[in-house]
Amino acid sequence: MSVVLAVDAGGTSTRALVVDLSGRSLGYGRAGGGNPLSSGPATAAESLGTAVRGAIGQAGTDPSTIASTTIAMAGASTHLAADDPRNRVIADALIGCGVDAAFGLRSDLLAMFCAGTPALDGYAMVAGTGAAAVRVRAGEVEHVVDGMGWLLGDAGSGFWIGHAVTRAVVADIDGRGPATPMTPALLEMLDLSSGATPPSGPRPEALHRLVEVLYEMRPVRLAQFAPLAFAYPADPVARGVVDAATTALTATINAAIDPDVDGPLVLGGSVLLRQEVASSAVERAWRTGGRTGPVRLVEEGTAGAAVLALRDGGTTVDDEVFDRVASSLAALR
């Protein structure tokens, strides 16, 4: 029986799955970041190779029998020209694993949607380190909102919130902003709350060390501080950050809505999965106007990449096939 290969190549991890055309997962492999844009071509190629070899090995499949490969990746939703260097990175990595079938790139957001539902119409929204929403019609992404990256967009994302948290804490210590309980909490997280340091010169010593430590990180790493904003609902500063984030996320889902499209809303990413105040605000906005579909939470898009791979391979993914993908994948991990 013929098999297809599905890969979900994310910024921090890459997951590969060999699945037969009935939707049964036969082998699963996992590795580090596999997006050539965020991890660099060399690391991405290595991650893709490791994950794919893992999946093929567990399945015991001859790689030359793989009928097609479908790769879900950020950015593939919109633009990936034929001469995009990512094509070459991926092609070389697959050939290195003995996989010589044609491959197709699909949107990571579409894979998230398909990990939550076999429906062909609906919406998906992810708010993890970044934030974006898509409207799906007839199994394709019809409209994307945000996902414009940490500097220009990703409004309400984990980075956006964590950045606002660090700015509020710096302003607090600097005397420009109100005191907030996020300040001692952040200093504690960074192991900088080492008792009473005497003031040194024209600036508090804690401020120096904090700023030094934070600038040493890659900016997107500020996303790790997002939970602090949700931890102090009684603090006006923290609440202000959360309110601004939910307002931004609400504007993003609203911009994705077409009154003619109903169907499920699939939510993913740490902000929407772990912060009920954020997911309920998004759901409330989405329900306005009478949308009746179910809301599904998904941890990641591997099962959705498999759904897309099956469709690319000619399988109609109904509820039964969808459930088989999900349960057989769960059994492998």
Next chain:
Amino acid sequence: MSVVLAVDAGGTSTRALVVDLSGRSLGYGRAGGGNPLSSGPATAAESLGTAVRGAIGQAGTDPSTIASTTIAMAGASTHLAADDPRNRVIADALIGCGVDAAFGLRSDLLAMFCAGTPALDGYAMVAGTGAAAVRVRAGEVEHVVDGMGWLLGDAGSGFWIGHAVTRAVVADIDGRGPATPMTPALLEMLDLSSGATPPSGPRPEALHRLVEVLYEMRPVRLAQFAPLAFAYPADPVARGVVDAATTALTATINAAIDPDVDGPLVLGGSVLLRQEVASSAVERAWRTGGRTGPVRLVEEGTAGAAVLALRDGGTTVDDEVFDRVASSLAALR
């Protein structure tokens, strides 16, 4: 007669001045960015060398007769440990020019203050690409507020405003934010408003190109878009950015104030020099509580570096010396 050397080493330009102990400027030199942190050690060393050689050459001074050197530089206000690698970069550059006298580093914000007044007490605030305020007492920086850089601080600065402008424009085109006249203006500035492009796929084509162009810039370059926020006072989006910026700048000057310290307020940087709405908000906040000193606008800190160099060389800088520095420097440029 003995002379001293003053250098104002900024992120985009370096200016050097040879001045005699009466305050008369004898030679002036100029070069590119001279801060080892922002321009890198090699470029900074080259800029320092070019500016210093220019000043010495115009003055016709034997460099071995220079009694002392004073260098104003960002970051020197607060911390510059003896083992800081910047010390070595500067020392080598000066020795390369034949200047073997001892050198001292001073705050660039203190130099801005001293470029506006010979007073020993008062305040200075700069809002250019970055933003910071200092309180000066007895000729030294007693307290610094903000200047924490584009990611964590510089609230209300040119970068901060320009960043908010680009985010608002991206949100407008993305359908997440309200329409604003800053959108066509920004697209025009970037030469991206090339008539009607057909929508391509799930995103507007203009958004792709805008985001691509903006991510190719160094983040601080977004400061160039700050004037757009001030250009549309009737637009609620633009006005919101300006209001938030003036609120932030007001918080920064307020945090610098000590009720016991009066004296002049020296303002610098493009936001405060060119945008009356910003400078008047800062002045209004600063006047609260009864401060009576004059407000002075200064373009840059070279004259202030000279004042600091003269003081380091033992000269008392009174109004007469101060005026001589300013007028003889103006005559040289």
